[in-house]
Structures are given as structure tokens and as C-alpha cells.
Amino acid sequence: MNNITETIKRRYNRTAFFYDWMDFMISDSTRRKVLGMAKGKVLEVGVGTGKNLPLYPPECEVTGIDFSSEMLKRAMERVKKNNLKITLLEMDAQHMDFPDNTFDTVVATCVFCSVPDPIKGLKEVKRVCKPTGQIILLEHVRSENPVLGKIMDILNPITLAVIGSNINRETVQNVSRAGLAIQEVKNLGSTKILKLIIASPNDLEEITHK
Numbered sequence: 001m002n003n004i005t006e007t008i009k010r011r012y013n014r015t016a017f018f019y020d021w022m023d024f025m026i027s028d029s030t031r032r033k034v035l036g037m038a039k040g041k042v043l044e045v046g047v048g049t050g051k052n053l054p055l056y057p058p059e060c061e062v063t064g065i066d067f068s069s070e071m072l073k074r075a076m077e078r079v080k081k082n083n084l085k086i087t088l089l090e091m092d093a094q095h096m097d098f099p100d101n102t103f104d105t106v107v108a109t110c111v112f113c114s115v116p117d118p119i120k121g122l123k124e125v126k127r128v129c130k131p132t133g134q135i136i137l138l139e140h141v142r143s144e145n146p147v148l149g150k151i152m153d154i155l156n157p158i159t160l161a162v163i164g165s166n167i168n169r170e171t172v173q174n175v176s177r178a179g180l181a182i183q184e185v186k187n188l189g190s191t192k193i194l195k196l197i198i199a200s201p202n203d204l205e206e207i208t209h210k
């Protein structure tokens with residue numbers, strides 16, 4: 001692991017103690033609605049304290065990864081408390097151990113704001129997702145409003161140092177840069193900061209015509 005990855009991992013190990021108390025970005029009802037789209041063999045990248053885990057449709061076979069052992073510890077407690085059958089693994093999203101084309105659905109909620117090299121992480125998502133699979137991302141991004149965007153740029157070093165999260169990432173563009181095919185981008189809320197991004201690992205047209 002490189003130095004930046006180690007630093008962000010350490011920040012999340014520290015943030016784990018107050019993460020659930022601090023996190024107010026996504027309501028449980030929004031999480032449940034989004035996770036309702038997951039099917040089959042599911043990978044959740046950056047599970048954190050496991051807030052999503054009790055909300056998956058029961059027929060999904062879920063594996064969750066995170067590089068922070070302290071966040072994972074809390075996710076494991078949640079899995080036990082809710083009596084869930086979910087596999088949790090300590091793993092870096094930038095270098096996943098899974099073979100190509102493993103998962104039907106890959107999910108990440110508020111993760112690609114912190115993955116040190118988001119393009120590398122998203123390329124890994126593309127690799128491990130089956131060609132006909134779906135990628136579901138719920139991410140906060142840099143505001144399109146020029147003034148708010150600038151304020152986010154100014155505040156970003158603080159959130160990065162305290163929590164480990166960037167508030168000015170352009171994740172929709174990063175998804176395209178990683179070679180994923182965006183199917184839908186939906187704004188959740190009037191600020192247009194929280195976005196639901198649905199993507200596929202390949203252009204589906206391309207697969208159909210091959």
C-alpha cells in the first residue's frame with residue numbers, strides 16, 4: 001500500500017469511533033430504496049460500519065469489503081446483531097482479490113470520495129463485475145454551483161484531514177474516466193450534491209452486437 005492509502009486508512013480507523021453518530025448524508029429510506037435494486041451475488045465496496053447491510057433484499061448473497069479494520073469491526077457487530085449471512089473482508093478497493101466477472105451487482109455508498117485513487121478503484125469495480133452486471137453508486141460530489149463548488153474546494157483539506165473524505169470529487173466524470181458506461185444519474189435532493197449513479201461495466205449495446 002502506498003503512503004496516501006495508509007494515511008486515509010488510518011483516518012478511517014480513527015473516524016470509526018464516531019462515524020455512525022456523525023453520518024447524516026443518507027437516510028435509511030433512501031439506502032433501502034437504492035439497495036432494493038441489488039440482485040444476485042453482490043459486492044459492497046467500502047462497507048464502513050455496515051449501515052447498508054441489514055437493508056439488502058434477503059435473496060442477495062452479499063460480500064462487503066473495507067480497508068479499515070476499525071470500520072469493519074463495527075460492520076461485523078452489525079452483522080451479528082442482525083443475524084445476517086454476509087461475508088466481510090479487509091481489502092483495498094484499488095487492488096481487489098476477486099477474479100474477473102465475479103459479481104452481478106457492485107454497490108458503493110459515499111466511498112469514491114475517499115478512495116485515494118478513485119479511477120483505479122472504479123476500474124477494479126469494472127473488472128470484478130460481470131459484463132451483464134450493474135454498478136450502483138450513491139455518492140456526494142462537488143457542487144455544480146460555481147460559488148458552492150469553490151467553497152467545497154476551500155474546505156476540502158479540512159474534511160480530508162479530519163475524516164478522510166474529499167467533498168469536491170467529480171465522481172460522475174470519474175466513473176466515465178474509468179471506462180464504465182453510465183446508464184443513469186439521478187439527483188437526490190435539491191442541492192444536486194448527492195447523486196445516484198447507475199452504470200454497467202461495458203456498453204450493453206456492444207455486448208449484444210458481439
Ligand SMILES: C[S@@+](CC[C@H](N)C(=O)[O-])C[C@H]1O[C@@H](n2cnc3c(N)ncnc32)[C@H](O)[C@@H]1O
Binds near residue numbers: 023048051052165
Ligand atoms: C464515508 S465511509 C462510507 C461507509 C458506508 N459505505 C456508508 O455508506 O455508511 C467510506 C468508507 O470507504 C472506505 N474506503 C475508502 N477507501 C477505501 C479503499 N481504497 N478500499 C476499501 N475501503 C475504502 C473507508 O474505510 C470507509 O469505511
